[in-house]
Amino acid sequence: MLVSDAKVWPGDVTGFAVENGRFSQVGGDLKGGEWAGHTILPGFIDAHCHILPTGLDLLKLNLSSCWTENEVLDAVRDWLPNIEPGQWLHATQYDQNRWGSHLSRHQLDKVSNEIPILLRHSNGHASVANTAALRAAGVEHETPDMEGGEYVRDENGELTGVLLEKAHERVTSKAPEPSLDEMVAGILRAGESMAGYGITSATDMMTGRWDLAKELEAYRLASEQGCKIRLRMYMQWREVLGNGAIEPALLQELISAMDEPKCKVLGLKVFADGAIGSATAAIYDRFVTTGGQGRLIYSPEKLAQIIADIDAAGWRCSVHTIGDRSTDLVMEAYEKTRDPKIHRIEHAMILSDTQIERMAKLGSHVTMQPEFLYRFGHAYRAQLPDGIWQNLKRVRSVLDAGISLSFNSDRPIVAGDPWDGIRSATNRPEGFTSVEAVSIEEGIDLYTRGGAVANFEDDELGMIEVGYRADFQVRKGGTDGELVAVYKEEERTI
Ligand SMILES: [Zn+2]
Numbered sequence: 001m002l003v004s005d006a007k008v009w010p011g012d013v014t015g016f017a018v019e020n021g022r023f024s025q026v027g028g029d030l031k032g033g034e035w036a037g038h039t040i041l042p043g044f045i046d047a048h049c050h051i052l053p054t055g056l057d058l059l060k061l062n063l064s065s066c067w068t069e070n071e072v073l074d075a076v077r078d079w080l081p082n083i084e085p086g087q088w089l090h091a092t093q094y095d096q097n098r099w100g101s102h103l104s105r106h107q108l109d110k111v112s113n114e115i116p117i118l119l120r121h122s123n124g125h126a127s128v129a130n131t132a133a134l135r136a137a138g139v140e141h142e143t144p145d146m147e148g149g150e151y152v153r154d155e156n157g158e159l160t161g162v163l164l165e166k167a168h169e170r171v172t173s174k175a176p177e178p179s180l181d182e183m184v185a186g187i188l189r190a191g192e193s194m195a196g197y198g199i200t201s202a203t204d205m206m207t208g209r210w211d212l213a214k215e216l217e218a219y220r221l222a223s224e225q226g227c228k229i230r231l232r233m234y235m236q237w238r239e240v241l242g243n244g245a246i247e248p249a250l251l252q253e254l255i256s257a258m259d260e261p262k263c264k265v266l267g268l269k270v271f272a273d274g275a276i277g278s279a280t281a282a283i284y285d286r287f288v289t290t291g292g293q294g295r296l297i298y299s300p301e302k303l304a305q306i307i308a309d310i311d312a313a314g315w316r317c318s319v320h321t322i323g324d325r326s327t328d329l330v331m332e333a334y335e336k337t338r339d340p341k342i343h344r345i346e347h348a349m350i351l352s353d354t355q356i357e358r359m360a361k362l363g364s365h366v367t368m369q370p371e372f373l374y375r376f377g378h379a380y381r382a383q384l385p386d387g388i389w390q391n392l393k394r395v396r397s398v399l400d401a402g403i404s405l406s407f408n409s410d411r412p413i414v415a416g417d418p419w420d421g422i423r424s425a426t427n428r429p430e431g432f433t434s435v436e437a438v439s440i441e442e443g444i445d446l447y448t449r450g451g452a453v454a455n456f457e458d459d460e461l462g463m464i465e466v467g468y469r470a471d472f473q474v475r476k477g478g479t480d481g482e483l484v485a486v487y488k489e490e491e492r493t494i
Pocket residue numbers: 048049050205410
């Protein structure tokens with residue numbers, strides 16, 4: 001394949017040749033190729049997202065086009081025939097603010113008394129269930145509310161079906177696990193959607209949420225069935241090294257059956273703290289709403305032990321740490337590993353100058369998700385003291401300190417278009433310090449080459465250079481112009 005008379009990012013090269021799936025010539029005298037007049041970028045690499053959950057959500061009934069109660073009820077009724085025996089009808093993007101008050105379980109019961117129905121609020125913190133769903137989840141008239149959650153009741157004390165926070169989570173968790181076929185369909189659907197943004201590789205950051213063996217099998221099958229993106233996985237550490245972990249021989253078998261480099265496992269994932277919006281990130285300061293300092297998922301000793309075990313077992317480690325307090329603990333544990341450069345730090349949203357210095361010495365790769373500022377900026381302001389929230393995601397300082405960094409989405413928490421992330425980092429939302437902004441060129445680099453670095457494969461992905469695998473996107477006009485084609489190893493996916 002030949003591309004010529006185009007603008008090939010980032011340089012002044014106007015074309016390239018591809019042979020056997022790799023760039024065989026970049027620049028030089030090339031004429032008569034495809035995509036003249038277009039801008040060509042390496043494929044975006046989203047090195048921190050949740051592929052299977054994204055796909056499963058996309059397979060659910062989406063209520064975002066419903067603006068009245070009746071439209072919601074009609075959409076749910078029309079969707080019923082799609083539900084397999086024993087499964088629940090899940091809908092997403094329910095939002096009662098569009099018409100006033102919540103639907104009740106009685107309204108949903110009229111649609112179905114037998115199939116459990118659960119409508120998830122677009123904010124992800126609430127849902128409405130029909131009686132069948134409450135019954136299946138074991139929620140009864142007498143069931144008491146739990147801390148941090150509520151089964152909403154009417155003036156007569158009857159359950160309305162509206163579930164808030166922990167109550168919503170508990171009922172949601174009682175839904176049957178997706179089948180292998182559903183998982184494969186979900187991954188394929190996620191791949192299609194991501195490719196539609198110019199993404200050519202994505203990394204699932206919590207494989208083993210339901211059943212590790214089944215999920216790894218689903219990723220392998222989706223890849224074999226032509227998934228439009230390369231699939232990378234970090235597995236929940238517990239499912240590999242915790243109590244009741246997967247049989248090592250079975251894990252080995254599942255991993256070696258994968259068709260690298262289309263599909264592969266990268267390492268193990270650990271959570272060190274929570275999030276800012278829920279005041280659960282472990283911080284040195286205090287949250288405005290709760291007066292607390294958030295919470296560590298594990299004691300400092302236990303976290304250090306988990307990381308040491310992962311390192312000793314020869315796995316790469318990746319730790320979710322949002323607060324500055326937990327990030328110090330992660331760095332302390334990483335400093336004791338054989339090679340901190342093979343381990344990753346996820347999020348690191350709050351960082352002091354001293355911590356940035358320490359991180360630079362450490363050498364671990366850091367991933368950041370700039371789209372968060374754009375989507376959750378209001379929640380960060382409400383939760384964190386003045387002087388702290390303005391400085392979230394110190395991208396500029398991290399880069400200037402020479403720390404290895406990448407941009408990613410954490411989809412489905414956000415919509416996940418890399419351009420939304422890049423714009424949020426180049427033009428930080430109002431109130432957030434502009435000194436931490438980066439240029440568009442840097443943003444693209446962090447979402448392409450940076451992603452390849454995060455996935456430990458920057459020797460063959462993330463750049464348009466001789467010898468690299470030919471993953472690239474074609475845009476009309478400039479770098480953020482309309483996407484017209486995506487290629488994964490020379491093969492056109494979009
Ligand atoms: Zn995540």
